[in-house]
Amino acid sequence: MTTIVTGNGISGDDWADRDVFAFDCFWNGQELPEEPLAVAFPNDREAADLVPWLDRIGLIVVDFPAFSDGRGFSVARRLRELGYRGRLRASGPLVSDQLRAALKVGFDEVAVAPSVAARQPASHWKVGAQESYQDRIAV
Amino acid sequence: MYMYDDFDAAFVRGRVAEFRDQVARRLDGTLSEAEFLPIRLKNGLYLQLHAYMLRIAVPYGTLDSRKMRQLAYIADRWDKGYGHFTTRTNIQFNWPKLKDVPDILDALADVDMHAIQTSGNCIRNVTADHFAGAAADEIEDPRPTAELLRQWSTDHPEFAWLGRKFKIAVIASEHDRAVLKSHDIGVRIVRGVADEPGYEIFVGGGLGRTPMVAKQIRSFLPKAHLLPYLESILQVYNLQGRRDNKYKARIKILVHETGIDRFRELVETRFQEKLPQFNGVNQKILRRIEGSFVPPAFEAAQPMPPVLGAGLQSWIDTNVAAHRLDHYGIVTVSLKGIGETPGDASSDQMRLLADLAEEYAHDELRVSHEQNIVLPHVPRRHLPAIYDRLKAAGLATANIGLISDIIACPGMDYCALATARSIPVAQQIAERFHELGLEHEIGPMKIKISGCINACGHHHVGHIGILGLDRAGVENYQITLGGDGTETTVIGERAGPGFSYDEIVPAIERIVSAYLDVRTDPEETFIECFRRVGMTPFKEALYPPEEARSNAA
Amino acid sequence: MAKKFNPKMATGNDLLEGDVVYFSDGRWTRVIGEAELALSPEAEADLLGRASQFPNQVVGVYLTDVKLDDAGRAVPAHFREDFRMLGPSNRPEHGRAGQGA
Ligand code: SF4
Numbered sequence: 143m144t145t146i147v148t149g150n151g152i153s154g155d156d157w158a159d160r161d162v163f164a165f166d167c168f169w170n171g172q173e174l175p176e177e178p179l180a181v182a183f184p185n186d187r188e189a190a191d192l193v194p195w196l197d198r199i200g201l202i203v204v205d206f207p208a209f210s211d212g213r214g215f216s217v218a219r220r221l222r223e224l225g226y227r228g229r230l231r232a233s234g235p236l237v238s239d240q241l242r243a244a245l246k247v248g249f250d251e252v253a254v255a256p257s258v259a260a261r262q263p264a265s266h267w268k269v270g271a272q273e274s275y276q277d278r279i280a281v
Numbered sequence: 282m283y284m285y286d287d288f289d290a291a292f293v294r295g296r297v298a299e300f301r302d303q304v305a306r307r308l309d310g311t312l313s314e315a316e317f318l319p320i321r322l323k324n325g326l327y328l329q330l331h332a333y334m335l336r337i338a339v340p341y342g343t344l345d346s347r348k349m350r351q352l353a354y355i356a357d358r359w360d361k362g363y364g365h366f367t368t369r370t371n372i373q374f375n376w377p378k379l380k381d382v383p384d385i386l387d388a389l390a391d392v393d394m395h396a397i398q399t400s401g402n403c404i405r406n407v408t409a410d411h412f413a414g415a416a417a418d419e420i421e422d423p424r425p426t427a428e429l430l431r432q433w434s435t436d437h438p439e440f441a442w443l444g445r446k447f448k449i450a451v452i453a454s455e456h457d458r459a460v461l462k463s464h465d466i467g468v469r470i471v472r473g474v475a476d477e478p479g480y481e482i483f484v485g486g487g488l489g490r491t492p493m494v495a496k497q498i499r500s501f502l503p504k505a506h507l508l509p510y511l512e513s514i515l516q517v518y519n520l521q522g523r524r525d526n527k528y529k530a531r532i533k534i535l536v537h538e539t540g541i542d543r544f545r546e547l548v549e550t551r552f553q554e555k556l557p558q559f560n561g562v563n564q565k566i567l568r569r570i571e572g573s574f575v576p577p578a579f580e581a582a583q584p585m586p587p588v589l590g591a592g593l594q595s596w597i598d599t600n601v602a603a604h605r606l607d608h609y610g611i612v613t614v615s616l617k618g619i620g621e622t623p624g625d626a627s628s629d630q631m632r633l634l635a636d637l638a639e640e641y642a643h644d645e646l647r648v649s650h651e652q653n654i655v656l657p658h659v660p661r662r663h664l665p666a667i668y669d670r671l672k673a674a675g676l677a678t679a680n681i682g683l684i685s686d687i688i689a690c691p692g693m694d695y696c697a698l699a700t701a702r703s704i705p706v707a708q709q710i711a712e713r714f715h716e717l718g719l720e721h722e723i724g725p726m727k728i729k730i731s732g733c734i735n736a737c738g739h740h741h742v743g744h745i746g747i748l749g750l751d752r753a754g755v756e757n758y759q760i761t762l763g764g765d766g767t768e769t770t771v772i773g774e775r776a777g778p779g780f781s782y783d784e785i786v787p788a789i790e791r792i793v794s795a796y797l798d799v800r801t802d803p804e805e806t807f808i809e810c811f812r813r814v815g816m817t818p819f820k821e822a823l824y825p826p827e828e829a830r831s832n833a834a
Numbered sequence: 835m836a837k838k839f840n841p842k843m844a845t846g847n848d849l850l851e852g853d854v855v856y857f858s859d860g861r862w863t864r865v866i867g868e869a870e871l872a873l874s875p876e877a878e879a880d881l882l883g884r885a886s887q888f889p890n891q892v893v894g895v896y897l898t899d900v901k902l903d904d905a906g907r908a909v910p911a912h913f914r915e916d917f918r919m920l921g922p923s924n925r926p927e928h929g930r931a932g933q934g935a
Contacts (some may be wrong), residue, residue: 186520210319210402212442216519219439223558237316239303246438261311272295275432278288279566280508280559308849310890328894330918331929332852361928376928379850622924693914694922702917704924754912 145259146231147241148251152264155253162203168195178228185213189220196226203253206234215247222248238266246274282345282645283428283573285393292435293390296397300324301383323403323441325396326382329695335377336399337389341409341427341451342370342648342655346635349646351392353631359385364631366616366624368688368739369448370408370648371399375695397435402443404434404515410452410459411649414576415657417605420470421478423453425571426507429562430468432570433508440515444522444530447515448487457768460650460742462486462495465532466514471501479503484514484544485536488736492772493533496541498548506552509559513551517544577643577658582608585662593668595721596679601664604657610664612642612656613649614671615678615686619715623689623707624652633674637667650739651688653681684719684726684793685711688739692732692749693756699732701749701756702782706730709786714793723793725806727766742766744808745792746773747785758785762792762819763811774816776823788823795822842878843869843908844885845918846895854918855892857885862892866919867907871900 144155162180163172165187178200181192185205192199202221204214218230232244233253244252254262285293303320306312312320321327325336337352344352352372356364359381360374367373377385389395399406409427410416430449434440440447450459453470461467467483480502486495502510514532521539523529536544585608588594601610614634617623626634634654638646641663647655659667671677680686687710690696692703707730714720729743733750740746746761757779764773780788793807795818800810811819843866844857855862856869863869872878878897885895899911910916921929 209316210442211524212402212440212444213520213524215439215442216516220516220520223554237312239299239320240442243436243438243441261313263311266306266311270295272292273288274438275292275435276437279429279432279562308890314889314893328847328852330914331854331921332847375922376852378852693917694924699914702923704922708924751914756913 145254145256146251147238147254147267149241149245149269152267157201162201168192183217185211185217189217189224192221192226193224196224196228199226199228201229201231202226203231203233204249206232206236209235209237209240209258215243218244218248238262238268241267242269242272245269246276282343283340283393283424283570286569289393290390293393293395293397294387296324296395296436297383297386297390300386304379304383319401319442322401323398324382324386325399326377326379327400327697329375329691329697330693330699331695332376333379333382334695335374335382335385335396336367337372337374337394337396338399338406339370339372339394339648340406340431341413341424342411342650343413343424344646344648345644346639346646348392348394349631349635349638351388351394353628353635355385355388356628356631358388363625363627365622365691366626366648366652366654368650368652368690368737369399369406370411370650371406372648373691375691400446402445402447403441404437404443404447404449407431407434408448408450408459408464408650410454410457411647411655412458412602412611412657413453413647414574415604415609415611416454416458417603418456419453420472421453422574423451423468423470424574425567426468426470426480427451428570428573429507429567430511432566433511439512440519443515443519444524445527445532447518447532449511455768457766457770458649460739460766460770461768462770463488463492463739463742463766464495466511467495468507473501473503477504480507482510482514485533485541486770487531487533488739488741489531490528490734491534491537492736492741493537494770494772495533496536498541498545505561506556508562509555510548510552513548513555517547517551521547577645579606579609579643579658580660583660583662586665588665592672592677592679593665596668596677597664599679599683600681601659601661604659608661610659610661612659612664612667613681614654614656614676615680616653616676617680617686617711618675618678619680619685619711620708621675622704623687626654630674630676633670633676637670641667651686653686680711680720682725682727683721684714684723684728686727687711688727688729688743690731690738692730692738696732698735699749700734700751701732701758703730703732703738703747703749706747706749706758706782706785710789713786713790719793722803723797723807724803725808726793727808728789729764739766740764741772742770743773744811745789747789750779752779756782758782758788760788760792760823762816763808765808776816776820778824791822792819795819839874840899840911841902841908842872842881842897843900844872844881844895844897845869845915846885846892849891849893857881857892857895860884862888866909869900869908871908872897 180201235255307317482499483495642656687707689703689707693699730747731738731740742764759779760776761773765771872881900908
């Protein structure tokens, strides 16, 4: 089972028995079920393309092919800048040390890869209460 | 000097505690080596050939005596009694043990220092003109901008996992002393139409495998827009920069492949989206930063003691530059003693430099990208006393800007990525020309040496650049000529086939004698001469026909 | 004709100390003369496999060519390994060379 980490701790995936649609579902004539939809977002696609559908989407899952591939952090920031207010999930082999940054750029949660979850218990996934430099210098 | 407030102090301590925990998790196996590697790099810790290496940030090259003494303490307590100042104005210790590194970081935090983001694929330590605040030609001190960028870029959540390293420099004068155009982003403070200060922005510079000169992306940016503009550049880069090939992942390649005009459009579009969401920089923080870089309480002009020795006079002529005040000078202390390792300082030398700064020079020190130490504010009346004390410590070498003032990266004596040594080549060149007594006759000359294609030794922008390579298991040195790292940045041109370790110093000697032969008069510097006559005479000197060679031998 | 096989040893750096270490029959040593040698392609793969079993003790494990000196002891074939063995040439006193190892 997928482990979901938020700023408040670890839980299971409450979206597990619903579909997550491919990024292209809005363009390929596919029949879409009732809203809200969950969409998988590859990290090399353009966030602005989703704008017309943002209010039909309840969950965007941004893919992290590797923990060191940081494109997803900009994808999240951009989706938030474009006005997306729904749930935003980072999915991939992120390590616990990246949780703080993930939450700061606008993710609500991280779906931890099983390979990482096996080694990193819940106690490792903490954010601390530290204010960031970016919070402090920009009003 | 910027002093940490409670936030800075708590932040840096927090990061030390975090790293202590990360080391523990690495040791118990919950963090794999692959995961730990980028984490330790973001905390300045490399694994070199013989040991770990800790690279400590010296933001915009500025130090005071307290910081310098702490570096000396660290060198003695946890290292082997010396440190190496780098072309990024940082200091490296070559022998720390992993288990000691958290304690070293705590010792740094004691004096408002850290090693955060001195390595790894993130925004690196921000550099600035090492004469900042002292040079007559600057519009304003570039360091408040550099400190703002340090704070903004520290632990930036969006840009901590870029495709590649990202370097930013800030200057505030026409004349470039910080190799601005070899940075991913170069920020130059300029004046706008109403004489108000703002920024000219350059992007896409970098040395390394594909050297590129940064291009202007904005001729004038209002000061208040700096952060959203840089965030726009970084966001475009983070999303669109190549990730398929380490050697094509720098922003210079993206700018090159996209074209500067198209790249500018992408950035400006992003910027127009971001600007309305940006409410400006917290003015209280900004004022505190600006207030940290006010000029020291300069003394009134006083009579200068007579200069008695020729040694002192020569040192003043070579190592002391004009200050914005006539009765002050900017002293560059050479870390290029003849036969010494460029950029190395022993703990005793560090302590002496700290003492001199405190006693004579308003307690300020700078690290220059040319691997020397600068005392930016020295009343000229103190020059004789300073010279005497430097001399006693072996630090009075009068060679700034001359052929023995060589930049050399650590090369294969330390660096795991090296393909050949740099240090002994620098040592031998300095020794050779010193022995010939030709340094002053040759005049201004910048030799820069890198031990691999990564170009940490800036060889592309050396008047003479030397690149050490591994040719079938043997050290081999390639020469480039005509490089320039100032406001007229030029990437040097390759002279031809490389030279072996034993041949490289004689090859440099042949270049220099060709210059002495073809220059119009002693006033024409090497680089001016090269621009006038081009590569040919130097090529002929480097690669004489077989016969001439054997006759000469 | 088959390419001549170069004997190999496995080397890396100690995780805690950073020191250069060589693999020798199930353990790691700082003494290059004790390094275990692989004398065939099969032995080479086996050596690397066994040397890679210590992820929390040694990092960056790789194989490197060795030559045999007159006394039959392993010495590095490449100059990079000479520096790793001896320490920095500008400060030999700080490397292994200076410590008589
Ligand atoms: S240029 Fe190469 S050898 Fe020199 S310090 Fe940089 S990476 Fe190491």
